[in-house]
Amino acid sequence: MAPNWFASTDPGDLFVIRNVGNLIPPHRQSASTLGDASELAAVEFAIQNLYVSDIIICGHSDCGAMDAIANGNDLKDSPHLESWLRNGHNSLKKLGLGESLDLSLSRVNQLSQLNALQQIENLKTYPLVANKLRENKVRLHAWWFDIAKADIYRFDERAHKFVLIVN
DSSP, rough: OOOOHHHTTTTSOOOOOGGGGGOOOGGGGTSSSHHHHHHHHHHHHHHTTSSSOEEEEEEEETTTHHHHHHHHHOOOTOOHHHHGGGGHHHHHHHTTTTTSSSSTSOHHHHHHHHHHHHHHHHTTTHHHHHHHTTTTEEEEEEEEETTTTTEEEEEEEETTTEEEEOO
């Protein structure tokens, strides 16, 4: 997904962090690997140096990482990927407990939506983010893209579901 394309922005307007599964490890795990430290470093840079005020976690339909997590794909030949995708297991646990935002979606897409929300919760565990939230200097958002329909949804907390963003 290319955020500049669907957000109708110019290069440099967005600070984008992309990774497999759109995962942000919770703070307690933040320094366990270079990958985890890299995510935190990018968040720190965005907030402290670029004064980013809106952080958007994006998920999308038919996500390969969510498929691997949902279906327990054998990743023994990809140990780093297997380790990284463990950061999506809390989302899978919620799905396994019957949480879903839209039962009409496939299991993978249900997981993708829950995962976007879980990453918001993970971001809140970082002291810098928590402080900026308390000071109303940062806002967190979850978006989800239906690739087949080319539709963009945002999470509406009051409705407790992803709602279509209409231009």
